[in-house]
Amino acid sequence: MKIGHVIVPAADLEAQLAFYGSLGLATRFRDGDRYAALTDGATTIGLADASQQPVPGRVLLSIEVDDLDAHLARLPAGEPVTGPHERRAVVTDPGGNPVVLYERLP
Numbered sequence: 001m002k003i004g005h006v007i008v009p010a011a012d013l014e015a016q017l018a019f020y021g022s023l024g025l026a027t028r029f030r031d032g033d034r035y036a037a038l039t040d041g042a043t044t045i046g047l048a049d050a051s052q053q054p055v056p057g058r059v060l061l062s063i064e065v066d067d068l069d070a071h072l073a074r075l076p077a078g079e080p081v082t083g084p085h086e087r088r089a090v091v092t093d094p095g096g097n098p099v100v101l102y103e104r105l106p
Contacts, residue, residue, distance in 0.1 A: 004064040004102060005037065005044035009057055016047050031084075054081075054090050055098045062088075068103035077101070 010016045013033050021027065025038040025045065036047045050056055065071050068080060068087050077089040088102035 001063060001065050003043075004062040004100075005046045007046045007048050007053065007060040007062055007100065009053055009059070010036070010047035010049055013047055013049060020045065020047075054088060054100050058098060060090075060098055060100050062100040062102060065101050065103055068101060071101055075101075 008016070013036060017027065017036055017038070020038045025040055027036060028039045028044065029035075029037040031052075034049050035052045038045045038047070046062070054060060068089065071091075072080065072089055075091045077091045080087050080089040082105070084105075086102045086104050088100050090098050090100055093099055
């Protein structure tokens with residue numbers, strides 16, 4: 001298990017990429033106008049448009065797990081969603097904060 005990235009809503013991906021780039025973050029990955037990942041080399045920020053946000057409008061912590069189904073068997077969660085790169089589900093921590101658990105697709 002490891003912290004994957006922090007998901008930040010992106011209403012204007014170009015403007016937000018320029019902003020975070022001006023702070024010195026490097027673009028690691030981009031999926032059109034839907035999603036972009038930026039990094040400082042250790043931590044990744046995922047800028048996501050509304051179609052890519054697991055919980056629209058919320059900044060979320062995303063945690064990569066080896067076996068999503070094993071975690072979902074013991075945690076209350078919504079149905080897993082399969083995207084082009086991962087399977088993910090949203091769980092809620094005891095403070096009421098949504099957290100994305102995800103498993104990379106092979």
